[in-house]
Amino acid sequence: MADPGHAPAHGTEFDVLILGAGSGGYACALRAAQLGLSVGLVEADKVGGTCLHVGCIPTKALLHAAEVADSARESERFGVRATLEGIDMAGVNSYKDGVVARLHKGLTGLVKGRGITVIEGRGTLTGPREVTVVGTAYSGRHLVLASGSYARTLPGLEVDGERVLTSEHALRLEHVPASVVVLGGGVIGCEFASVWRSFGAEVTIVEALPRLVAAEDPASSKALERAFRKRGIAFRTATRSTGVERTETGVRVDIEDDKGGTGSIEAELLLVAVGRGPATDGLGYAEQGVAMERGFVLADEHGRTNLEGVYAVGDIVPGLQLAHRGFQQGVHVAEHIAGLDPVPVPESSIPRVTYSHPEIASVGLDEETARSTYGADAVETLTYDLGGNGKSQIVQTQGFVKLVRQVDGPVLGVHMVGDRVGELIGEAQLICAWEAHPEDVTPLLHAHPTQNEALGEAHLALAGKALHAHG
Numbered sequence: 421m422a423d424p425g426h427a428p429a430h431g432t433e434f435d436v437l438i439l440g441a442g443s444g445g446y447a448c449a450l451r452a453a454q455l456g457l458s459v460g461l462v463e464a465d466k467v468g469g470t471c472l473h474v475g476c477i478p479t480k481a482l483l484h485a486a487e488v489a490d491s492a493r494e495s496e497r498f499g500v501r502a503t504l505e506g507i508d509m510a511g512v513n514s515y516k517d518g519v520v521a522r523l524h525k526g527l528t529g530l531v532k533g534r535g536i537t538v539i540e541g542r543g544t545l546t547g548p549r550e551v552t553v554v555g556t557a558y559s560g561r562h563l564v565l566a567s568g569s570y571a572r573t574l575p576g577l578e579v580d581g582e583r584v585l586t587s588e589h590a591l592r593l594e595h596v597p598a599s600v601v602v603l604g605g606g607v608i609g610c611e612f613a614s615v616w617r618s619f620g621a622e623v624t625i626v627e628a629l630p631r632l633v634a635a636e637d638p639a640s641s642k643a644l645e646r647a648f649r650k651r652g653i654a655f656r657t658a659t660r661s662t663g664v665e666r667t668e669t670g671v672r673v674d675i676e677d678d679k680g681g682t683g684s685i686e687a688e689l690l691l692v693a694v695g696r697g698p699a700t701d702g703l704g705y706a707e708q709g710v711a712m713e714r715g716f717v718l719a720d721e722h723g724r725t726n727l728e729g730v731y732a733v734g735d736i737v738p739g740l741q742l743a744h745r746g747f748q749q750g751v752h753v754a755e756h757i758a759g760l761d762p763v764p765v766p767e768s769s770i771p772r773v774t775y776s777h778p779e780i781a782s783v784g785l786d787e788e789t790a791r792s793t794y795g796a797d798a799v800e801t802l803t804y805d806l807g808g809n810g811k812s813q814i815v816q817t818q819g820f821v822k823l824v825r826q827v828d829g830p831v832l833g834v835h836m837v838g839d840r841v842g843e844l845i846g847e848a849q850l851i852c853a854w855e856a857h858p859e860d861v862t863p864l865l866h867a868h869p870t871q872n873e874a875l876g877e878a879h880l881a882l883a884g885k886a887l888h889a890h891g
């Protein structure tokens with residue numbers, strides 16, 4: 421938090437002035453300070469932004485608590501006698517909030533230690549490279565816009581924070597709801613559905629697109645849908661909500677599928693998880709002439725907007741709204757400002773993970789995109805079933821590693837489903853980003869027994885040397 425005693429006087433100019441201290445903004449601040457630049461970091465709420473306070477970290481803490489609950493519930497499978505007596509949400513929240521608080525403390529210490537000036541309050545762009553915060557104008561030789569995103573809702577659907585929630589409200593729930601309708605079967609919707617089901621709620625996902633996690637390879641969607649069905653998570657795909665009404669006990673969601681069939685679902689709560697919009701409205705961006713499209717700020721591969729010296733990073737820039745993309749863009753912009761020659765953030769090989777039970781992890785192209793890019797016959801795929809992987813059997817998870825490669829060429833995409841596969845995405849990213857051929861991967865060793873071996877085995881199979889695979 422800013423110490424008002426250290427706030428710069430009116431007119432202070434920084435080398436880099438950053439609007440928003442989320443993943444993109446604070447990473448830019450840390451790197452710029454490391455490179456010897458003076459940095460002003462404007463933040464209306466808390467340093468760390470969405471990811472740390474109401475995004476990645478608290479949701480993954482909930483998912484971990486959910487995993488603990490599942491372990492207790494399924495302990496018998498492993499010959500361990502334990503019973504799940506229930507979920508103490510106060511305890512879960514205190515664990516979750518403790519994780520966030522410790523990370524927040526560490527981050528604020530880091531920011532302070534690097535000599536970054538945190539300017540507390542809501543900032544608006546009032547000049548080409550000037551931000552005004554509670555009546556004081558600050559300027560920067562370079563300005564970085566990093567104001568992040570907000571949870572969208574649907575036209576006419578009012579979020580009240582009691583019956584109709586966004587993810588932010590959902591993170592603050594003090595009880596486990598008996599039943600929930602989750603509007604939106606993307607990453608955030610599926611993660612909350614997974615948590616609530618593990619905690620014992622009846623969950624129904626309503627998704628307008630034909631499948632869950634529609635941005636993933638269809639094989640991954642299919643595997644997740646199968647696993648969710650098995651877990652008793654209901655879902656209605658190719659179905660839209662046509663209206664929401666508050667009832668005495670909760671909500672009634674009217675739905676219509678793409679064949680015209682209608683119906684309604686009653687539940688205690690409705691989570692609206694229909695995507696996130698750029699937080700750019702009313703901040704003076706348009707007034708100062710920043711080029712935008714549908715509210716997003718347009719930026720080139722170095723994060724430069726159309727205005728001289730003005731950059732943009734993170735969720736306000738069109739592309740995947742992920743924390744690690746924001747971090748990398750922030751670092752890139754700091755290095756670019758410092759006169760270094762950083763490599764542009766490779767949008768095509770940003771790893772993606774859905775941390776549900778089971779997890780989905782992917783990087784690079786899905787099969788369909790690869791075939792339409794390189795030609796239907798120029799692409800080859802291989803799916804390695806986790807059934808052949810010792811560690812996956814030990815932890816009793818099912819799923820696969822699917823590789824997409826150019827025939828006689830590099831691996832273009834890796835798609836994985838199964839508990840813990842998110843931890844394998846680092847190697848998959850290296851393989852794709854370095855344009856490795858399966859033959860480049862086969863000499864590498866994978867520790868035994870790890871789920872990592874599944875990646876190794878899949879590449880062996882694709883190189884025609886399958887060891888632990890049938891056929």
Ligand SMILES: Cc1cc2nc3c(=O)[nH]c(=O)nc-3n(C[C@H](O)[C@H](O)[C@H](O)COP(=O)(O)OP(=O)(O)OC[C@H]3O[C@@H](n4cnc5c(N)ncnc54)[C@H](O)[C@@H]3O)c2cc1C
Nearest residue numbers: 440442443444464469470471475543568734735741742743
């Ligand atoms: C429920 C949920 C789960 C998620 N899980 C993951 C995950 O597991 N992995 C992952 O990679 N990503 C995840 N994300 C996405 C991730 O949180 C975002 O991609 C990331 O936070 C974007 O960083 P950012 O810097 O662009 O914006 P933000 O983190 O949103 O930060 C923007 C900051 O700017 C501040 N701000 C805005 N306007 C002003 C203003 N006018 N003046 C001053 N300050 C201002 C805000 O208060 C905020 O702190 C999740 C998001 C949600 C909502």
